[in-house]
Amino acid sequence: xxxxxxxxxxxxxxxxxxxxxxxxxxxxxxxxxxxxxxxxxxxxxxxxxxxxxxxxxxxxxxxxxxxxxxxxxxxxxxxxxxxxxxxxxxxxxxxxxxxxxxxxxxxxxxxxxxxxxxxxxxxxxxxxxxxxxxxxxxxxxxxxxxxxxxxxxxxxxx
Amino acid sequence: xxxxxxxxxxxxxxxxxxxxxxxxxxxxxxxxxxxxxxxxxxxxxxxxxxxxxxxxxxxxxxxxxxxxxxxxxxxxxxxxxxxxxxxxxxxxxxxxxxxxxxxxxxxxxxxxxxxxxxxxxxxxxxxxxxxxxxxxxxxxxxxxxxxxxxxxxxxxxxxxxxxxxxxxxxxxxxxxxxxxxxxxxxxxxxxxxxxxxxxxxxxxxxxxxxxxxxxxxxxxxxxxxxxxxxxxxxxxxxxxxxxxxxxxxxxxxxxxxxxxxxxxxxxxxxxxxxxxxxxxxxxxxxxxxxxxxxxxxxxxxxxxxxxxxxxxxxxxxxxxxxxxxxxxxxxxxxxxxxxxxxxxxxxxxxxxxxxxxxxxxxxxxxxxxxxxxxxxxxxxxxxxxxxxxxxxxxxxxxxxxxxxxxxxxxxxxxxxxxxxxxxxxxxxxxxxxxxxxxxxxxxxxxxxxxxxxxxxxxxxxxxxxxxxxxxxxxxxxxxxxxxxxxxxxxxxxxxxxxxxxxxxxxxxxxxxxxxxxxxxxxxxxxxxxxxxxxxxxxxxxxxxxxxxxxxxxxxxxxxxxxxxxxxxxxxxxxxxxxxxxxxxxxxxxxxxxxxxxxxxxxxxxxxxxxxxxxxxxxxxxxxxxxxxxxxxxxxxxxxxxxxxxxxxxxxxxxxxxxxxxxxxxxxxxxxxxxxxxxxxxxxxxxxxxxxxxxxxxxxxxxxxxxxxxxxxxxxxxxxxxxxxxxxxxxxxxxxxxxxxxxxxxxxxxxxxxxxxxxxxxxxxxxxxxxxxxxxxxxxxxxxxxxxxxxxxxx
Numbered sequence: 001x002x003x004x005x006x007x008x009x010x011x012x013x014x015x016x017x018x019x020x021x022x023x024x025x026x027x028x029x030x031x032x033x034x035x036x037x038x039x040x041x042x043x044x045x046x047x048x049x050x051x052x053x054x055x056x057x058x059x060x061x062x063x064x065x066x067x068x069x070x071x072x073x074x075x076x077x078x079x080x081x082x083x084x085x086x087x088x089x090x091x092x093x094x095x096x097x098x099x100x101x102x103x104x105x106x107x108x109x110x111x112x113x114x115x116x117x118x119x120x121x122x123x124x125x126x127x128x129x130x131x132x133x134x135x136x137x138x139x140x141x142x143x144x145x146x147x148x149x150x151x152x153x154x155x156x157x158x
Numbered sequence: 159x160x161x162x163x164x165x166x167x168x169x170x171x172x173x174x175x176x177x178x179x180x181x182x183x184x185x186x187x188x189x190x191x192x193x194x195x196x197x198x199x200x201x202x203x204x205x206x207x208x209x210x211x212x213x214x215x216x217x218x219x220x221x222x223x224x225x226x227x228x229x230x231x232x233x234x235x236x237x238x239x240x241x242x243x244x245x246x247x248x249x250x251x252x253x254x255x256x257x258x259x260x261x262x263x264x265x266x267x268x269x270x271x272x273x274x275x276x277x278x279x280x281x282x283x284x285x286x287x288x289x290x291x292x293x294x295x296x297x298x299x300x301x302x303x304x305x306x307x308x309x310x311x312x313x314x315x316x317x318x319x320x321x322x323x324x325x326x327x328x329x330x331x332x333x334x335x336x337x338x339x340x341x342x343x344x345x346x347x348x349x350x351x352x353x354x355x356x357x358x359x360x361x362x363x364x365x366x367x368x369x370x371x372x373x374x375x376x377x378x379x380x381x382x383x384x385x386x387x388x389x390x391x392x393x394x395x396x397x398x399x400x401x402x403x404x405x406x407x408x409x410x411x412x413x414x415x416x417x418x419x420x421x422x423x424x425x426x427x428x429x430x431x432x433x434x435x436x437x438x439x440x441x442x443x444x445x446x447x448x449x450x451x452x453x454x455x456x457x458x459x460x461x462x463x464x465x466x467x468x469x470x471x472x473x474x475x476x477x478x479x480x481x482x483x484x485x486x487x488x489x490x491x492x493x494x495x496x497x498x499x500x501x502x503x504x505x506x507x508x509x510x511x512x513x514x515x516x517x518x519x520x521x522x523x524x525x526x527x528x529x530x531x532x533x534x535x536x537x538x539x540x541x542x543x544x545x546x547x548x549x550x551x552x553x554x555x556x557x558x559x560x561x562x563x564x565x566x567x568x569x570x571x572x573x574x575x576x577x578x579x580x581x582x583x584x585x586x587x588x589x590x591x592x593x594x595x596x597x598x599x600x601x602x603x604x605x606x607x608x609x610x611x612x613x614x615x616x617x618x619x620x621x622x623x624x625x626x627x628x629x630x631x632x633x634x635x636x637x638x639x640x641x642x643x644x645x646x647x648x649x650x651x652x653x654x655x656x657x658x659x660x661x662x663x664x665x666x667x668x669x670x671x672x673x674x675x676x677x678x679x680x681x682x683x684x685x686x687x688x689x690x691x692x693x694x695x696x697x698x699x700x701x702x703x704x705x706x707x708x709x710x711x712x713x714x715x716x717x718x719x720x721x722x723x724x725x726x727x728x729x730x731x732x733x734x735x736x737x738x739x740x741x742x743x744x745x746x747x748x749x750x751x752x753x754x755x756x757x758x759x760x761x762x763x764x765x766x767x768x769x770x771x772x773x774x775x776x777x778x779x780x781x782x783x784x785x786x787x788x789x790x791x792x793x794x795x796x797x798x799x800x801x802x803x804x805x806x807x808x809x810x811x812x813x814x815x816x817x818x819x820x821x822x823x824x825x826x827x828x829x830x831x832x833x834x835x836x837x838x839x840x841x842x843x844x845x846x847x848x849x850x851x852x853x854x855x856x857x858x859x860x861x862x863x864x865x866x867x868x869x870x871x872x873x874x875x876x877x878x879x880x881x882x883x884x885x886x887x888x889x890x891x892x893x894x895x896x897x898x899x900x901x902x903x904x905x906x907x908x909x910x911x912x913x914x915x916x917x918x919x920x921x922x923x924x925x926x927x928x929x930x931x932x933x934x935x936x937x938x939x940x941x942x943x944x945x946x947x948x949x950x951x952x
């Protein structure tokens with residue numbers, strides 16, 4: 001028993017080490033966002049979406065991810081941005097958060113970026129724009145700025 | 159380590175206990191009118207097992223409670239007293255059962271089992287004392303302990319005892335770690351008491367300090383006389399809880415010790431020694447020899463050097479034995495010595511422990527051989543004469559006692575983790591889909607594949623069979639759920655002063671395990687309602703000419719893909735006016751008052767907060783209940799309706815799907831998407847003509863068919879989707895039935911029938927009205943499954 005726990009601990013530690021301070025960056029409407037990589041399960045290309053009635057419009061429907069049914073959200077619609085036709089660059093980032101697995105449709109996925117904690121600052125207090133609601137913090141890498149997504153609010157707000 | 163093994167046993171313990179408690183409850187309720195001897199024995203046995211298991215898992219409070227109840231039934235069994243107040247007795251025992259149940263629930267929830275049974279135990283003891291006609295102060299266990307002390311102090315020498323039946327020696331080993339060996343030994347003695355006389359035990363006083371150690375180390379040894387046969391005694395001992403193994407030998411035994419030398423140069427001493435032992439086996443027990451393994455070559459040397467030493471017990475005289483042994487071929491010298499039983503036992507201790515360890519490590523179940531039976535051909539005689547029981551503590555002790563009575567190695571039931579069954583079912587679902595994906599692969603289109611189709615058909619057949627088997631594995635009969643209701647009816651009758659009998663029909667009907675879990679609560683609510691609201695008081699019933707005893711009928715039967723469960727009472731029925739007024743008060747009316755039919759009004763009882771009983775009783779009247787019932791039933795995809803005739807009674811009808819997992823569906827197309835409608839809800843499909851269709855002033859579309867008028871629901875309207883097919887003559891109409899109501903659903907086209915595996919919608923999506931789940935089609939697309947009930951909700 002104790003042994004197993006120890007091993008678990010080790011596994012968890014190494015896992016944390018490889019995912020700590022790492023963010024997957026993606027683009028929506030020419031702006032770059034980041035999501036904590038520990039929330040990301042995988043990135044898949046666009047697949048057939050089945051529309052589900054009586055759902056908010058940003059919830060595009062469900063997809064078949066190797067036998068499991070996964071709901072997908074269009075990030076553009078979630079950010080109240082104009083809808084764009086899906087193309088070859090369009091990706092679905094499958095995120096897992098509190099036992100919910102949800103796909104997020106983004107314009108394109110860029111890279112995994114290392115952003116140390118001291119380079120991350122909170123967003124400005126004044127919530128002028130609607131999309132601020134979904135932003136947890138802002139990371140700075142060189143001259144570029146990444147808007148880091150608050151997965152909880154992104155999925156569950158309203 | 160100790161903790162770890164306990165953890166792994168806990169599941170088994172809880173499972174086993176729950177079963178025992180259920181069984182017990184049933185027996186007690188059946189027996190309330192007077193217990194048969196069989197019942198008493200059975201209850202005693204169950205209590206005993208509970209006590210033992212709980213003690214082993216160190217749940218002392220449970221163990222003590224069971225112990226007190228066991229005492230009670232022990233008395234009933236032994237003394238068979240007349241004029242027992244069975245009603246009080248049943249109450250008391252049920253209280254014990256409730257206590258145990260409660261503690262089990264705590265244990266199951268990983269809480270501390272901290273209930274204090276002192277009060278209930280005291281009451282059980284008081285009742286027992288009363289039965290015995292004693293002052294309540296005299297606690298029963300103390301008394302019986304005294305009795306045993308007397309029994310076991312009769313340490314007369316075996317030889318002096320005049321034969322009363324056959325003499326037996328038994329040596330019992332309990333499971334390691336079962337704890338309280340002395341109590342177990344004591345219980346064993348109690349169990350045997352009526353069958354045996356002139357008992358001598360080692361240790362002499364089982365309850366004395368230190369005896370536990372002896373029993374642990376050397377086993378519990380009893381020598382006694384009995385008129386019963388070897389098999390009967392063996393069976394009695396075999397019923398002991400946590401028995402690891404026991405040896406039983408019969409006859410007025412004498413113990414002999416022999417040292418035997420073969421002639422030098424005769425060779426193959428070990429084989430000769432084996433022959434000697436083999437011959438002895440015909441009439442001797444407890445044969446021990448040195449060297450132990452005589453088949454081994456090394457044994458030859460030892461025998462040559464030290465002689466072949468062996469001990470055995472038999473009822474034959476010295477002369478007979480001597481004569482027999484002297485016939486051995488190539489015998490050089492022999493020394494036969496008769497030894498007293500107890501001394502011998504001590505001497506043998508060490509050997510035996512060794513042997514026990516050896517045999518215990520080999521999971522062989524040797525049949526309990528009657529002494530003197532022919533054992534020729536046994537290669538390893540050493541294992542022969544002891545009846546062994548290598549029972550793991552985690553096995554359900556209750557059932558094993560009965561099932562393994564004959565030490566038969568076959569077991570017909572195994573218990574499987576439900577998680578594994580769920581997984582199997584999921585895999586099954588994927589297999590069904592994969593099969594469809596393969597055989598209906600678009601690549602195959604237009605090809606002439608005679609052989610492929612043949613194989614595909616064969617594959618489909620096998621998959622169907624496997625699927626049926628998997629489904630049947632998950633089927634559980636409703637009997638446990640139904641019999642639980644006995645208890646509820648009984649308790650309520652007692653408290654409310656009503657006289658109600660529960661009639662159970664078709665309890666053998668089987669339903670998927672997942673569904674059964676959701677049935678218990680709703681049924682309980684409905685039955686409570688029937689007894690509390692429905693059935694009148696006995697004098698009231700008499701006054702209106704009904705039999706004083708009310709009846710609640712609980713019936714289950716299969717109907718196609720569904721199970722129908724009916725709860726019917728012959729009480730006063732629903733008060734339509736009262737329900738209607740309540741519904742009005744609560745603002746539940748949705749259409750003009752005079753448009754409500756009686757049937758519709760009755761269905762209001764399923765709305766939250768509507769109780770027609772003015773008085774809140776222990777059981778009902780708080781207005782929660784029927785809506786909970788409704789919710790529970792809906793969770794499993796079932797429906798409930800109520801029919802009632804004033805003064806005649808009420809009938810609740812539950813329709814439950816047999817299984818949640820696989821549904822026979824009709825695939826239809828609407829817009830760009832494919833939807834699945836459960837075949838069981840479809841009455842017919844047809845094309846409509848424009849002149850059949852008309853609209854009411856509110857714009858509701860209707861259709862006449864064979865003289866009846868039906869509402870039309872356009873699926874795209876209902877879901878707020880878009881479809882190219884809007885002309886009623888182009889699409890297809892599907893008549894759906896739900897709880898006796900009908901509606902015609904308008905869809906683009908029918909695709910075909912298909913068995914689909916139901917998957918739940920992801921939790922992230924809130925419950926969608928009109929959708930009950932989804933399924934994967936052969937090509938990997940998702941098809942939403944339509945919840946027909948959704949079209950009838952207003």
